[in-house]
Amino acid sequence: xxxxxxxxxxxxxxxxxxxxxxxxxxxxxxxxxxxxxxxxxxxxxxxxxxxxxxxxxxxxxxxxxxxxxxxxxxxxxxxxxxxxxxxxxxxxxxxxxxxxxxxxxxxxxxxxxxxxxxxxxxxxxxxxxxxxxxxxxxxxxxxxxxxxxxxxxxxxxxxxxxxxxxxxxxxxxxxxxxxxxxxxxxxxxxxxxxxxxxxxxxxxxxxxxxxxxxxxxxxxxxxxxxxxxxxxxxxxxxxxxxxxxxxxxxxxxxxxxxxxxxxxxxx
Numbered sequence: 001x002x003x004x005x006x007x008x009x010x011x012x013x014x015x016x017x018x019x020x021x022x023x024x025x026x027x028x029x030x031x032x033x034x035x036x037x038x039x040x041x042x043x044x045x046x047x048x049x050x051x052x053x054x055x056x057x058x059x060x061x062x063x064x065x066x067x068x069x070x071x072x073x074x075x076x077x078x079x080x081x082x083x084x085x086x087x088x089x090x091x092x093x094x095x096x097x098x099x100x101x102x103x104x105x106x107x108x109x110x111x112x113x114x115x116x117x118x119x120x121x122x123x124x125x126x127x128x129x130x131x132x133x134x135x136x137x138x139x140x141x142x143x144x145x146x147x148x149x150x151x152x153x154x155x156x157x158x159x160x161x162x163x164x165x166x167x168x169x170x171x172x173x174x175x176x177x178x179x180x181x182x183x184x185x186x187x188x189x190x191x192x193x194x195x196x197x198x199x200x201x202x203x204x205x206x207x208x209x210x211x212x213x214x215x216x217x218x219x220x221x222x223x224x225x226x227x228x229x230x231x232x233x234x235x236x237x238x239x240x241x242x243x244x245x246x247x248x249x250x251x252x253x254x255x256x257x258x259x260x261x262x263x264x265x266x267x
Contacts, residue, residue, distance in 0.1 A: 015245070041227040049227035050234060058216070063235055066201075066212030069125065070193045073132030077189065080133070081140035089148055098141065106138035110196035114203055131200045135192040143185030147178025180256055187248060194236060 023043060029035060030042045037045065053059035088095040110131040117127035151174050159173040175182070201214025211219075213232045220228035 012245075015241075038224060038226055041230060045227040046230045046234065049225070050231040053228060053231055059231070059235060062211065062213050062216045062232070063239070066197060066214070067239075069128055069132060069197060069212060070190075073129050073136055073193060074189065076129070077133045077136030077140060081137050081144060081185075084137075085141055085144045085148065088145055095145075098145070102138050102141050105134065106142065108134075110135045110192075111199050111203070114200065117200075128197065128200045131196050132193050135196040136189040139188040139192065140182075140185040143181045143188070144178065147181025147185075148174055150181065151177040176255075176259060179259075183248070183252060183256065187244070190243060191240070194240065198236070 026040075027043050030040055050059070084098050088098040113131055113134055114127070117130045121127045121130065155173055155177055156169070159169050164172055197212060198214035198217065201211055202218040213236055217229050217232045220226070220232070
């Protein structure tokens with residue numbers, strides 16, 4: 001009972017418990033013998049594939065290249081999103097323009113732009129970057145603009161009364177007030193970038209024999225090496241969990257919780 005109480009009260013232990021439960025269900029279905037190892041490999045085969053791919057350096061190389069592409073696209077998308085949002089805050093005319101293009105392009109799946117990316121840049125890194133930036137920029141614009149628009153006039157007037165003007169007013173008043181929205185935009189952009197990257201690489205890979213986890217999934221599926229496919233999927237899931245529960249959680253702790261903008265929950 002003490003262990004059960006400890007698990008239910010601790011967030012990290014709860015997540016570990018849920019993951020263990022899912023793995024147990026997976027192994028149960030495999031143990032029934034109704035499914036081929038080609039379709040549903042057992043956890044031992046997936047673990048062996050993961051260890052082998054790490055030992056050979058393939059998993060590290062593929063993962064590093066995927067993170068490189070996402071990091072590059074996030075940098076480009078963030079700069080463009082902040083620039084367009086800043087312009088939108090200066091003029092209602094520009095704001096209407098930004099809202100219009102966001103309304104047009106935000107619902108458009110990145111995969112739908114693949115033919116255009118191929119025509120413009122061919123098969124290679126630039127095509128994937130275009131798809132990733134498309135998936136990143138619109139949620140960032142939407143959330144950042146909503147956050148800046150939600151800053152109350154009272155907060156702005158208090159800042160001006162304290163002598164804050166221009167960039168100082170933006171950095172000291174507007175950004176902290178809008179940061180919950182901005183952070184949410186980054187979370188959405190991060191998840192969108194992974195989905196778009198895997199889809200793009202599975203369709204046209206990468207030039208020069210390079211490719212990330214999406215390209216690895218495609219290759220292993222083509223050669224019917226199913227355990228390696230699930231091993232790559234496991235790495236993607238693990239990175240997502242770490243980024244969400246370590247990086248984003250720490251940023252939220254340093255900013256939103258520190259500023260008293262949310263009620264902190266007990267573990």
